[in-house]
Amino acid sequence: MNTRQLTELGQQLRVDSVRAAAAAGSGHPTSSMSAADLLAVLFANHLRYDFDRPAHPGNDRFILSKGHASPLLYAAYKAAGAINDTELMTFRRLGSRLEGHPTPRRLPWVETATGSLGQGLPVGVGIALSGKRLDRVGYRVWVLCGDSEMAEGSVWEAAEHAGYEHLDNLVAIVDVNRLGQRGPTRHGHDLDAYARRFRAFGWHTVEVDGHDVDAIDRAYGEAVSTVGQPTAIIARTLKGKGVASVQDREGLHGKPLPDADEAIEELGGVRDLRIEVRQPPAARMLHAVRAGHLELPRYETGDEVATRDAYGQALAALGTARGDVVALDGEVSDSTRAEFFAKEHPDRFFECYIAEQQLVAAAVGLAARGWVPYVSTFAAFLTRAHDFVRMASISGAGINLVGSHAGVAIGQDGPSQMGLEDLAMFRAVHGSTVLYPCDANQTAKLVAEMAGCEGVRYLRTSRGGMPVLYGPNEEFPVGGSKVLRVSPQDRLTVVAAGATVHEALKAAHALAADGISVQVIDLYSVKPVDRRALREAAEHTGCLLTVEDHHEEGGLGDAVLDAFLDGRPTPRLVRLAVRTMPGSASPEEQLHAAGIDAESIAAAAKLLVENAIVR
Structure with missing residues (x-):
């Protein structure tokens, strides 16, 4: 498109953003209006995309990191012919694909869910x-990023990683409209404040007037021709551009324009321009064929093996059998044992360093391209990336996360290194799977099982060696459990997972x-939990004693309780969990101090049995 056509298209995108927000009675038209020219030039002259084939391997990928500007994205979809005007006017209505913030669950052209600011660029790095x-x-x-989200640390994790990896196929477009939700942003219209930061991380930068379509066009061309560096286009814009009553004014964020009809007239009226988005070049996806015989590691019963070791060995084996499996780690692969995969499949291993938000975001980006990512770090450190996990769930991303060094059983390192909240955190994620193996063969089988699950999957591993309980041919379906001891004389049921399984057996x-x-x-399957087995145990003994190396809130005890929330009589349920703040001590001392070792389990069981006799 030429200058006049691009200018008209930018105005059309503004008008349609105003119309959509007015029809919904809510939305962010002014944030959309500031970036309208940026998107008009991109879609008309530079984006290569087949809207009829969103999975085309040659398609460029566009991420609206400032997801609240969704009216602009939907207006661009309309201009490209992907949706019609009738659908545009369903913005934010019940059942509409056009949600307040875009998600790939509803729209095939959306790469990742956005709206929690600071996530678009990190996921873009993964793609x-x-x-x-x-x-x-x-x-x-x-x-396309907003200037407000430039305050997020995750943006700069992404900027550093992209610079380090020389991702010259990545372009960040920063819409510097000066105004955030409650007033001016930190740097206002100081474009160089942003450019300096990007340059410090090895990016090529271009500062531009974000309403000069010719300048924008040249900037995009410069980005495409830049080799060896990602490019950041820093664009000075005005929020509410084109409507005098709202342009560059505070207090209008997230609100429809006061008089939409008057604004539309001021913008030149409704238009119906259509753009022919450039078709992608022919391309062939080079994903390796998934087929291959899986030879999982096998461990002899009675041997002592850390489940983290079994995880690393099983992941390497899975990578051999499946060419679509990739692994990412946060600079602790020697501890998580992801290094086993890295040594065997270095081309599919991604070192993300101590940047857990970027670590998870990269996995989401890789999953969006059809890969099966396994992400590993200490369980405690995944808390830093919880918002990325939450948004991954909203995206419907299939990612596997593995937290090692869980619980007080890690010993002397102290509470900062102990994952004691992770089961609760991952159980609360919509549609998640949460697994906690107790031995090496079980771990290996569950690593393979995870690859076939949907959504966010979490596996908890332990630092120290634990006896192998199960033979290598045993199966462990997700949603199942294993009864290790049972007899007609049982007085109560001890329910455990991971490290506490061994303590429970000693106590028994x-x-x-x-x-x-x-x-x-x-x-071992904390979510989904084996309701049938738990109900049968309750009928058998009438009392369940849960033991977990985790805080009492949201972990194993709550998972067990969930099995009895259907209106049936609830059995007597007693929980042993970590209720105090641990210090440094040996693993055995830690378990005893927390009251979850064999001695504590036996004492609790005796007390329960005595009370039952008294009654």
Whole structure:
């Protein structure tokens, strides 16, 4: 398109943003209006995309990081012919695909859910990594960011990683409209304040008037021709551009224009321009065929093996069998044991360093390109990336997260290194799967099982060696459990997972010597939980004692309780969990101090049995 046509298209995108927000009675038209020229030039002259084939391997990828500007994105979709005007006017209505913030669950052209600011660029880095290192296809990743989100640390994690990886297929477009939600942004219209930061991380930068369509066009051309560096286009814009009553004025964020009809007239009226978005070049996806015989590691019963070791060995084996499996780690692969995968499949291993937000975001980006990512770090450190996990769930992203060094059982490192909130955190994620194996063979099987699950999957591993309980041919379906001890004389049921399974078995053995028989269940699938097995145990013994190396809130005990929330009679339920703040001590001392070792379990069981006799 030429200058006049691009200017008209920018005005059309403004008008349609105003119309959509007015029809909904809510939305962010002024944030859309500031970036309208930026998107008009991109869609008309530079984006290569087949809207009829969103999975085309040669398609460029566009991410609206400032997701609240969704009216602009939908207006651009209309101009490209992907949606019609009738659908545009359903913005924010019940059942509409055009949500207040875009999600790939509803629209096939959306790469990732946005709206939690600071996430678009990190996910874009993941997609760009896929294009550069795995797909080896020349698509470009365009990310439209707002200036407010430049205050997010995750943006600069992404900027550093992209610079380090020389992602010249990545372009960040920063809409510097000066105004945030409650007033001016930190740097206002100081474009160089943003450019300096990007340049410090190895980016090529272009400062531009964001309403000069010719200047924007040249800037995009410069980005495309830049080799060896990602490009940041820093664009000075005006919020509410084109309507005098709202342009560059505070207090109008997230509100429809006061008089939409008057604004539309001031913008030149409704238009119906259509753009022919450039078609992508022919491309062939180079994903390796998934087929391959899976030879998981096998461990002898009685041997002592850390589940983190089994995870690393199983992941390497899975990578051999499946060429679509990739692994990411946060500079602790020697501890998480992801290094086993890295050594065998270096081309599919991504070191993200101590940047957990970027770590998870990169996995989301890789998953969007069809890869099956496994992300590993210490369980405690995944808390830093919880918002990225939450947004991954909203996106419907299929990612596997593995938290090692969980619980007080890690020993002397102290509470800062102990994942004691992770089960609660991942159980609360919509549609998640949460697994906590207790031995090496179980771990290996669950690593493979995770690859076939949907949504966010979490596996918890332990630092220290634990006896192998199960043979290598045992199966562990997601949603299942294992009954390790049972007899007609059982007085109660001990429910454990991971490290506490071994303590529960020791306690059961000691109790048996005192004439008290107890059932022991290994509840390795914390979500979904094995409701049937738990209900049968409740009918069998009438009392469940849960033991977990985790805080009492939201973990194993709550998972067990959920099995009895259907209106049926609830059994007596007692919980042993970490209720105090740990210090430094040996693993055995930690378990005892927390009251979750074999001695504590046996004492609690005796007390419960005595109380039952008294009654």
